[in-house]
Amino acid sequence: MATSSSNHQTPIPTFSGENYNYWAIKMRTYFMSQSLWDIVIKGYTIPEDLSALSTADRAKFNKEMEKDNLALYSLQMAMAESIFSRISGAQTSKEAWDTLKEEYHGTEKVRSLEAYEKRLSMRQDEPAENAFQSKLNVRTIKSQVKLGNGELVDVEGKGTIAVNTNKGTRLIKDVLLVPKLDANL
16 A cells, blocks of 8 residues: 655744743644754754764764754744744754743733732722722723612722731622722621
8 A cells, every 4th residue: 555645744833922831832742743842952062173073973963953953943933023033143943942931931920920919019008999990900880889778879890809818818809899988888
């Protein structure tokens, strides 16, 4: 039975600066499928004197350099134009990979943690309006709530606030902002 070979080339995942962790997983799989992952992670050593290498060592070096060039080319092709300049000076695939990893790894987590720390740093005696301003996704609500005495008061927003307690900071979700209210319900 005859086998046919296909010229199918695996598309290289594009990186636009967003979702680095997902892109890195896809690239790792791509490099592994091309037998390039080891060269990207470990790099290769350039001998001080190429002429002193044996024929076998020179062939091994040339093969590693060829793999690295292919991996570097793949990384360059994966970059959106706005990101390419960050790795354009890299001489090896390892250098390019490490540059991207250093700059983008965990940036989404960092943004999330910074927002969380900002909420935690609010002092306990700040008015409730400030708690709503520190929340990134405050939903605007225009409605009224009825108090125990039958009075209707305007509600102007809904969000999450941070409350410092003896047991640590607690986040309370779906809190209504009632500006005319003088005390908690």
